[in-house]
Amino acid sequence: MRIIVIGGGVGGLALAQGLRRAGVGEVAVYERDASAKGRMQGYRLRVSPDGERALREVLPKPLQDLVVASSNYRREGALAAYDEKLEPLWAPSFTDPRGDSPDKIDAVDRATLRRILLAGLDDVVHFGRRFTRFEQRGERVVAHFEDGATDEGDLLIAADGANSQVRAQLRPADAAVDMGVRGILARTPRAKAIEAGLPELLQDRFIYVIGGDGQHLGLMPMVFREDPQQASARLWPGLRFEPTADYYMSVFSVHKEQLGVPDEEFFAMTGEELRELALKRTAAWHPDLRGIFAHADAEEVYPVGLRTTVPVVPWETGRIVPLGDAVHTMPPTGGVGANTAMRDAAVLARELTRVERGEATLAEAVTVYQTEMVGYATEAVQMSLKIAKWSLQVDLAEGQTPSHVSSV
Known part of the structure; x- marks a missing residue:
């Protein structure tokens, strides 16, 4: 297989690492940023148990160890809440099955993680390439770029974020909710x-x-x-x-x-x-x-x-496959958006490995991935909205748009 990934953020790079580690086909990642430094990519990123499992699944051992070594030095794990006068308030508590494991990845610097995810992918990641559209030619997909270049593959992964240009073409009615x-x-x-x-x-x-x-x-x-x-x-x-x-x-x-x-x-x-x-x-x-x-x-x-996606729905089973914020945008209140994208990468890499081994057809693998993804992504969005209701006084029921919220 030849797999084209649009978007070189955390999710797209994690997928490339997972496919490379499993020896699955050829992978090309196209990123609009001019370099790895690029635009603002965010700062501290909480790593959940699911996110850590996904990272360890897609990365080779030396890069796993590098993530651990450069991660946050964990001191005090509990969330504490105060009012603006620093008077204590009630705060929800969370359990972590990893406990106080010495090699636990509690949080990372996002830019550092992105550099690690780029390691060994010099021949895979192409910077300064702005995707414009795709076309399907039978069982092949052709990606078009602003500079006039094209690339053709068996599968196109939409890992280009909440403002996904792939989604805009394939599912123009889809919109995250402001x-x-x-x-x-x-x-x-x-x-x-x-x-x-x-x-x-x-x-x-x-x-x-x-x-x-x-x-x-x-x-x-x-x-x-x-x-x-x-x-x-x-x-x-x-x-x-x-x-x-x-x-x-x-x-x-x-x-x-x-x-x-x-x-x-x-x-x-x-x-x-x-x-x-x-x-x-x-x-x-x-x-x-x-x-x-x-x-x-x-x-x-x-x-x-x-912004958030309510509800999370699968895309049509075919040659265009969503990953990360392109299909499940969620507010940062739950701290699981990037973790969910990394989980997408691990699950999709696992399913495409089955295709490479002749254990499943491409359609079967995409269906299994999307079914699993919708389940855990929906849980992640709901959890993020629940925390937003407590912390930001935002109440957004699934499938509803309150009077003070507009679609974007």
């Missing part, structure tokens, strides 16, 4: 935040602040077990990483009606303008929290809008 929440995503050097007065009880755990003013803040530490470049020198020599240091990922969220800024203006703001907006909106918050915004790296501050 949850009506706007966020400001920021990265603050850990040393600066602590120097600015971040209390010890907030320094090494996942913190959620629920303001009485309708504003919210998620704060998550990323403390590297080992510098990624040093770890790579031991485990996968030659793999290069951007210089990095411990940091906090923060997400400031508010309903768009309360934000007081039109969407066209909000999404056009610079990082510095967004940082100032967050500071202005939280002027009455406890002073120990304000350093998170004041010392955020302006060039690493971005606007986000929360």
Whole structure:
């Protein structure tokens, strides 16, 4: 088989790694970014038990070890919630079957993970290639790109995210739902935040602040077990990483009606303008929290809008197969979006391996994958929405669009 993957994010690269590890056919990944650095790819990424299993299934052992070595140094696992005056609030608790295993992958830096997922794929991943459309020619699929180039294969994987161009052509009526929440995503050097007065009880755990003013803040530490470049020198020599240091990922969220800024203006703001907006909106918050915004790296501050897919439905069984946000966009409140995409990659690689071995037809493999994917992705979306209802006061029932929510 020749398999064409549109999108070189976490899901698409995990699939390429899984197929390469299993020796399945030829794989080509096409990514619109000009390089591995590319656009903002997000910051700290929680790794769930399912996500860790998927990573270990698709990656060779040295890269598994590199993910562990460069992952978050786990200190305090429980979620803690406070109001804007730092008065404690009730927070849900979660069980983790991995316990305190020393090689547990609790969280990773997303850019670091992406670099690891690119390891050994120099001949597979093609940067600066913007997909425009596909056409089906019998049992073959032809992908067209903006530069006029084409590629032909047996299967085309839509791993191109929530704004999937593949989905737009194949299923134009599909749309994620805008949850009506706007966020400001920021990265603050850990040393600066602590120097600015971040209390010890907030320094090494996942913190959620629920303001009485309708504003919210998620704060998550990323403390590297080992510098990624040093770890790579031991485990996968030659793999290069951007210089990095411990940091906090923060997400400031508010309903768009309360934000007081039109969407066209909000999404056009610079990082510095967004940082100032967050500071202005939280002027009455406890002073120990304000350093998170004041010392955020302006060039690493971005606007986000929360969206979700309700319900998750399979695509037609054929030569075009969905993976990740293209089929199951979900809010970040559950911390499982990327984990679900990695799980997609592991399951699909497993099923395509059966095809390669003559144990299943391509149609059978795609059907099994999509059936399994819809089941666990639906659970992930529902869990994310349940947490959003608690943390953001958003209530989005499956299949419904509340009056304050619009489709995008």
